[in-house]
Amino acid sequence: MSERVSGSEPRKLTDKELRQLIFASVAGNALEWYDFFLYGFVAALVLGQLFFPAGTDPLIGTLGAFAGFAMGFLARPLGGIVFAHIGDRYGRKGALVATLTIMGGATFLMGLLxxxxxxGIWAPILVVVLRVMQGIAAGGEWGGAVLLVTENAPEKCKGFYSSFGQVGLSAGFLLAAAAFYxxxxxxxxxxxxxxxxxxxxVSILIFGVGVYIRSKVPESREFQKSAAADNHHKMPLMEVIKRHPKEILIAMGLRVAENGGSYIFVAFSLAYGKYVGASGDTIMLALIFSFLIQLPILVGIGALSDRxxxxxxxMAGAVALILFAFPFFWLIDANSTTSIFIAFIGANTVCFSLMNAVQPKLFSSLFDTEVRYSGLALGHEVASVFSGGLSPLIATALxxxxxxxxxxxxYLVFLGSVTVLTLILVKVSQAKRAFGTTAPAE
Incomplete structure (x- = not known):
């Protein structure tokens, strides 16, 4: 690899350009995840009845629908690897336009199945095929969307600015929940x-708007600097595995509680509410409300992380997940409007937000610029297979x-404990490196 450094330095974005970039990131991310989250709602309440043989036990049908849900997650590492290669080699922007195109097409076709x-049997097969396409797109989405913001944001405000990408993710869920409601x-x-x-x-309209927005955003400054220095690798995936194996495992461990817990709280909770006779309307409204008030809280937590x-x-988010694992279901079992709203505010607005808001800043800091997209793809998406992808299926089976x-x-306690242990090991490792020299790094 050549270390030749170009004399050209990409200029910093103006405040106006940074605001435009943030808007594009939030909007593009929201539109992408709107598509991906829709399947979770439909899997819980519709697909088991319409896409599996007549007379199938409702719980078995739901299991089959969530198996399709899991297939989307199995495809996410593949999408992450493919689009991370494009993003690390040729730029974040082009990869993101491609992910939105695939997601929009697959979601539109889902509505025509x-x-x-x-x-007959082709119905569930086609559901799985389209879900795999969604998974491939989602696998390349998160890392690129995160990097466009974090790699353009001022160093002292990375937590604040990068949290807006997670606002887009939550907004996507909010749009999907509202549309389904x-x-x-x-x-x-x-x-x-x-x-x-x-x-x-409706996703066909979303696709057009999203592609237009993404085509207008500037490329990442840090990527441009890396490209100017010719710091690119032919196989960034192999390079990140070689240079950052520990960091990939750390990212995976940190992901388990946030991702696994959130899909139980979001997707499985609909099926659980139906099972215990809770009002589906109340659960859906509680979900929508918990994500609506979550939007400003994510930004506040991101800003706090800079301090x-x-x-x-x-750590607070992972511990909160463990402590709330039993009360969440007790509150739904109580089957009152107040208890159900408390359940989802505690789960989504508190537990999920504390981890999710700081994830972009934390994960981005683990990897070098020229292999960062690939590192995020491996750590974020491989873990999603075993946490978010399987958690509704495991919960339904249990x-x-x-x-x-x-x-x-x-099971939720187990997920939270994996992340708590990872955080403890990270802190111990940082303290050992810093012993006698400097304070532990972030």
Whole structure:
């Protein structure tokens, strides 16, 4: 690899340009994740009935739908590797336009799928194929969207600015939940026959808007500096594995509680609420409200991380997940509007936000610029297979086997404990490196 340094230094963005970049990041991320989250809602309430054989036990049908949900996560590392290679070699911007194109196309086609009654076994097969396409797109999305902001943000404000990318992710969920809630207002027969398709079909408009927005954003400053210095590798994936194996494992361990817990709180909770007879409307409204008030909180936590660091905030989120694992289901079981709202505010607004808001800053700091996209893709997306991808499936299987929530709560405790242990090991490692020289690094 040549170390020739070009004399050209990419200029810093003006405040106006940085605000435009943040808007583009939030909007693009929201539109991308709107598509991805829709499947979670439909899997919990619709797909099991329409895309699996008639007469199948409802819980078994839901298991099948969540198996398709998991397939999307299995595809995410592949998408992460492919688009990270493009992003590290040729730029973050082009990779992000491609991910949105794939996501938009797959989601639109999901709204056109014939049911099991119409085409038999091909119905669930096509669901899985399109879910895999969504997973490939999602695998390349997060890292690129994060880097466009963090690599352009001032060093002293990286936590604040990078948290806006996570606002986009939560906004995507909020849009998906709101769209699904609105179509549920239709008569049940209309909703099950064609109404559930509408949020998917709207994605064709989202695709056009998103591609336009992303085509206008500037390339990352740090990527441009790395490119000017010719600090590129032919195989960035192999290079990041060689140089940062420990950091990849750290990112994976940090991801387990946030990702695994959030998909139980978001996707599985709908199926659980239906199982215990809780109001589906109330659960959906509580989900929407918890994510709505989460938006400014994410930015506040990101700004706080610039003052006190990311470690204590991430630890607080992981510990909160462990402590809330049992009360979350008890509150849903109580089946009152107040208790259900408290359950989702505690889970999504508190536990999820504390970890999610600081994740971009923390993960980006683990890897060198020229292999950063690849490092984020491996750490973030491989972990998502075993945490977020499998957690609703495991939770549904546990509910079917024990007809109770306590095994699912223990599973949440396990997820949180993995991340707590990772954070402790990170702190010990930092202290050892710093012993007698400097204070532990962030």
């Amino acid at each position: 014939p049911t099991y009654a119409q085409i 609105l179509v549920q207002r239709l008569p049940q027969e209309d909703f099950m026959s064609w109404g559930w398709r509408l949020p998917f079909l 006190i660091g990311v470690w204590p905030l991430y 509910l079917g086997a024990y007809a109770a929530s306590w095994p699912i709560s223990l």
